[in-house]
Amino acid sequence: MTFNTLKRHFRESFKNLGRNGWMTFASISAVTVTLLLVGVFLVVMLNIQHFTKQVEKDVEIRVHIDLTATDADKEALRKQIEAIPEVGSVTYSSKDEELQKLIKSFGEEGSSFKLFEQDNPLSDVFIVKTKEPTDTVKVAKKIEKFKFADKVKYGQGQIEKLFATTKVIRNIGLGLIIGLLFTAMFLISNTIKITIFARRREIEIMRLVGATNGFIRWPFFLEGLWLGVLGALLPITVVLSAYSYVFDLLHPKLENTFVQLLPFYPFAWQIGGVLLLLGACIGIWGSMMSVHRFLKV
Amino acid sequence: MIEMQDVYKTYPNGVVALNGISVRIKQGEFVYVVGPSGAGKSTFVKMMYREEKPTSGSIMINGVNLAKLKESKVPLLRRNIGVVFQDFKLLPKLTVYENVAFALEVIEESPKNIKKRVMEVLDLVRLKHKARFYPDELSGGEQQRVSIARSIVNSPAIVIADEPTGNLDPDTSWEIMDIFERINERGTTIVMATHNREIVNTIRKRVIAIERGKIVRDEVRGEYGYDV
Ligand SMILES: Nc1ncnc2c1ncn2[C@@H]1O[C@H](COP(=O)(O)OP(=O)(O)O)[C@@H](O)[C@H]1O
Numbered sequence: 001m002t003f004n005t006l007k008r009h010f011r012e013s014f015k016n017l018g019r020n021g022w023m024t025f026a027s028i029s030a031v032t033v034t035l036l037l038v039g040v041f042l043v044v045m046l047n048i049q050h051f052t053k054q055v056e057k058d059v060e061i062r063v064h065i066d067l068t069a070t071d072a073d074k075e076a077l078r079k080q081i082e083a084i085p086e087v088g089s090v091t092y093s094s095k096d097e098e099l100q101k102l103i104k105s106f107g108e109e110g111s112s113f114k115l116f117e118q119d120n121p122l123s124d125v126f127i128v129k130t131k132e133p134t135d136t137v138k139v140a141k142k143i144e145k146f147k148f149a150d151k152v153k154y155g156q157g158q159i160e161k162l163f164a165t166t167k168v169i170r171n172i173g174l175g176l177i178i179g180l181l182f183t184a185m186f187l188i189s190n191t192i193k194i195t196i197f198a199r200r201r202e203i204e205i206m207r208l209v210g211a212t213n214g215f216i217r218w219p220f221f222l223e224g225l226w227l228g229v230l231g232a233l234l235p236i237t238v239v240l241s242a243y244s245y246v247f248d249l250l251h252p253k254l255e256n257t258f259v260q261l262l263p264f265y266p267f268a269w270q271i272g273g274v275l276l277l278l279g280a281c282i283g284i285w286g287s288m289m290s291v292h293r294f295l296k297v
Numbered sequence: 298m299i300e301m302q303d304v305y306k307t308y309p310n311g312v313v314a315l316n317g318i319s320v321r322i323k324q325g326e327f328v329y330v331v332g333p334s335g336a337g338k339s340t341f342v343k344m345m346y347r348e349e350k351p352t353s354g355s356i357m358i359n360g361v362n363l364a365k366l367k368e369s370k371v372p373l374l375r376r377n378i379g380v381v382f383q384d385f386k387l388l389p390k391l392t393v394y395e396n397v398a399f400a401l402e403v404i405e406e407s408p409k410n411i412k413k414r415v416m417e418v419l420d421l422v423r424l425k426h427k428a429r430f431y432p433d434e435l436s437g438g439e440q441q442r443v444s445i446a447r448s449i450v451n452s453p454a455i456v457i458a459d460e461p462t463g464n465l466d467p468d469t470s471w472e473i474m475d476i477f478e479r480i481n482e483r484g485t486t487i488v489m490a491t492h493n494r495e496i497v498n499t500i501r502k503r504v505i506a507i508e509r510g511k512i513v514r515d516e517v518r519g520e521y522g523y524d525v
């Protein structure tokens with residue numbers, strides 16, 4: 001494509017935005033509203049994701065080793081556990097170490113446990129971490145069947161609930177976002193359909209005198225791109241300002257809890273980039289859908 | 298050279314518009330296509346610029362079979378064929394000059410060549426002095442001359458005209474015919490579907506008569522042959 005042609009396509013695409021003033025405004029508004037909602041969902045979802053990732057990271061399986069197991073038995077058990085494909089790491093912790101941890105975790109009052117140092121009632125344990133936290137239950141069930149695995153603990157019940165909840169939240173958010181994106185694409189494709197309808201004579205003549213489909217598509221491609229990008233500007237500004245405000249408000253209060261918000265940078269760049277990209281994609285996609293009907297391919 | 302072999306065309310709604318057409322048109326010929334309304338004249342010429350595909354049969358233009366031409370190659374075909382319609386098909390928001398230049402811009406001709414070629418063809422149709430006018434500031438005959446200028450601006454080997462004088466008064470129609478004759482004299486093939494008996498009977502050329510999708514007459518210096 002020559003430089004002159006490219007100039008022509010840009011000129012045409014801008015002319016069309018102006019010529020179809022109200023429709024342009026309507027499409028940009030559609031993108032704006034969509035991306036505003038998508039942006040809010042995205043911010044909330046990513047923060048929930050961030051939070052659950054941290055909780056999930058602390059999930060571990062504690063395998064209590066049977067008291068009668070010899071060192072060789074323990075080693076065999078470790079081999080068996082390590083052979084499970086989903087297992088990430090296996091760490092051994094003797095009953096003495098376990099007791100010290102317990103004493104420590106109780107602080108001042110822990111000293112009363114010191115009595116047990118002579119006759120430790122705890123078991124040696126293997127601490128197992130899975131590669132994917134969601135495999136915890138599955139792996140635990142397998143380990144339970146192994147010989148010398150006396151008790152297998154992983155926070156039964158709670159873990160399942162946590163994973164089920166985060167999964168539901170993720171799916172609902174994803175569903176909503178996809179639904180919104182399709183709505184916006186539909187609105188854009190309708191707008192461009194109308195602008196194309198007004199220009200079908202021009203397209204007909206272009207085809208008649210031998211313009212390629214690619215040439216005919218270019219201005220519409222750009223028009224869709226502008227609609228999408230213009231529509232993304234306001235949501236990016238609003239969502240990021242709001243997040244910065246909320247972050248400043250909540251961050252100090254959450255400092256000592258295990259709930260942590262994503263820091264503003266690079267999160268702001270990511271959200272901004274994603275919204276801009278989504279805007280551009282739905283704009284281009286919407287316009288290409290409607291041009292398609294006017295071209296024979 | 299245009300060569301049709303056993304061309305049949307049935308539209309999706311079941312209408313049989315062409316019912317076995319075989320014809321040969323040599324480079325540089327001037328051919329009228331006549332026949333009653335609904336006979337298939339427009340469909341016949343649409344085959345040549347690949348606006349419609351035949352249901353069966355072959356259409357060879359300079360060695361290329363349009364029946365098998367890929368959709369992506371159609372633009373290249375169109376650059377070698379000019380088309381003129383009864384309703385001119387000009388863009389109202391563009392000037393005369395821009396309307397003609399449009400045909401070269403969309404095939405990415407260089408700006409220098411565009412200017413030169415557009416002025417040449419506007420001279421040929423005698424509208425150089427109205428280059429800056431808009432279509433609605435021109436008479437019907439002048440608008441048709443602009444559309445003819447556009448059809449020949451990329452020097453096609455063939456010009457196809459579907460009732461080009463259908464909307465024009467007799468005097469203006471003669472002017473248009475004069476331009477077509479001059480284009481033909483330069484070696485361009487002209488295929489013109491027409492209802493204009495006066496013209497066909499006066500400017501004698503080859504006449505192909507179509508009725509119900511079949512060629513019923515093909516004469517070298519023919520007559521219109523239908524009562525009005
Ligand atoms: N796009 C189309 N779809 C269906 N039928 C058509 C179409 N174009 C033309 N026809 C039918 O095909 C027949 C021939 O039409 P046409 O080629 O336009 O004839 P003419 O130009 O001689 O008047 C007519 O019966 C017409 O109704």
Ligand SMILES: [Mg+2]
Binds near residue numbers: 340
């Ligand atoms: Mg017709």
